[in-house]
Amino acid sequence: MAGEKLFQPCELGGLKLQNRIALSPTTRARATPDGYAGDLQRDFYTQRASAGILITEATAVVPGGRGGPFLPGLWEDAQIDGWKQVNDSVHEKGAKIFCQLWHAGRLSHSSLSADGKRAPVAPSEFLQPGKIFTEQGPQDYELAHALTIDEIAEIVSAYRDAARRAKEADFDGVELHAAHSYLVSAFLNDMTNKRDDDYGGSIENRCRFLKEVLGALLDVWEPERVMIRIAPLGHAYNTWDTNPEPLFTRVVDILNELKIGWLDLVEGDTGVTRKPEPYFDLSKLARQFHGPVILNNLYTREMAIEAMEQGAGDMVAFGRAFIGNPDLVARLEADAPIIDADQRAYYSGGARGYTDFPTLAES
Template sequence: MKKSLFETVRMGDLHLKNRIAMAPMTRGRAGETRVPNEIMAEHYFQRASAGLLITEATVISPQGIGWIGSPGIYSPEMVAGWRRVTDRLKPTQTPIFLQLWHCGRASHSDFHGGELPVSASAVKIEGDGIQTQGGKKAYEAPRPMTAAEIRATVADYRLAALHAREAGFSGVEVHSANGYLLNQFLDSKTNLRTDDYGGSLENKYRFLREVLAAVLEVWPAHRVGVRLSPNGVFNDMGSLDFRETYLYTIKELSKLNLGYVHIMDGLAFGFHQQGEPMTLAEFRAHYDGIIIGNCGYSKEDAEKRLAEGVMDIAAFGRPFITNPDLVARLHNNYPLTPFEDMSKWYTSGPEGYIDYQPYGQ
């Protein structure tokens, strides 16, 4: 039977009112304290017509920081701030998952009191540089994490998962994509280790496996998702053995009965690593749970993938920024407000964040 973007779907014990998710998007509105605030609550409330909301990436610890103004989930004040967001959403009955984040090498010593950022190995990002409180700086070669630091970070993920539950979230998404820490351990370009966390596919996957095991001590499996970017080159990623790596990963994830796997679909934007990009169909062959597909979809792109059965939910990112009523616009074929002007997307105030109007207003 053909699936529609606008039909309901069950995800474990959660009832989603449609097959449209709002993708996680870093917006930098939490300020220097990294405590979620009232305009963030308003932002998510405005977009609660989605079947599922996934928050912006949220750092699990001070060591995980790598972005100006991104929120955290490692202090009582942050928990209380996020509680403001989830309380605002309660009347809408829209589930909201907190995305758990550690930037790893995609950071700078400016964020860490002069200490180098950490990663799997001392492999520097080749790129334009990173925006810090002290201005734009060149990327630095990160410091490889010790085994003890890896264990401590696994504990940080577990505590973050506990805090997310205290803050009233419906579940959590573990961010293992887009060149951030867990992705840095998965991919051979950034993981040159020779210990238990490097070398074989099993070893490169080990950190993610341990993080998920820790999170699953806190949340039932159907309230946990994982994000992957098998074709991604963002943050200077891209490994020749990406297909082998991600087929191994999806087979391992299929054993966990997770709520979903959230996959950056490289075919949508046309950016991918060397070689034939991986398709959602390759993942579907090894994963019969819920797949959320994401990456620059139009309505037609999403409906095509639903019809093919390669995904179950479509995540939209930028269209949700400028169209808080995106679900209604897609359903009624109303024109979308374009997202050509990004000048205020990452500022600190309400402009470019909560001032976009529903269709007809």
């Protein structure tokens, strides 16, 4: 049967999975104003728990690590219970779920910080063009503060604490968001990292923050339960690395040295193209990595089937297709129509456009 490998149960990274389909992180801004997950998130993820692995929306490790309002976090113990209810429900459906830990860096706003006053942070002072959506409406991005060595250590510690809370909430693992010009990515890329100390300049120095954050996650989790998302060719927020191939070759070497379990590889610009410039063949990184690789970005049913049959990776992630199709796995297997969700409801709040999409059987 066509696609047999994509849809059959498998075992990867020590986890028994229902299939080789993953839910890609899809930030939907449905948390409470103070970053709590609840019934809406439980319903959203449970509806999509026919996938093998679910990766949560970006979950901030500090209040000022959010890239907008109504986004969830794990910066305090009181946030554990909401996520535990999500995970218990997902596990009842047979899926595994990883928590994507995140710091937005300069792509945040002082109104989102713990005291509502602290400027966003970055490897180097940086004023991001454009506007960010806040609870008060769209506002200009603010000049980001260049992190001191002590402040870097505090953020690393915040990742460790959030990883511990993720374990207490019964997640199956954690994913480090190291893509799309958020804080970890900003340290890696030469367009956003202009430091002249141990965290800037050479590739090895620009990878130092990544290594320290991964080390913090490994203080809590076994390596095979740690995943990382990278987008070597991503042009998010008009920034990237000017010579990505040697940089990300070294990044994957580091992942192998630390025995990191999973690689979530975004191929190209998310939702835009698979071959932006500067371009190099990312299949090299997939072959280089020692653990399971989740392929990600603009996959169709046919592309996913072919990728699994050819062994290009170990799983395929779908993001936008899962928004309007809670039963996407069944639709893909049956080669049934895929609903293109109305983007006006992506961040509208409440159940509308979030948990009210019908399954194939219901429609």
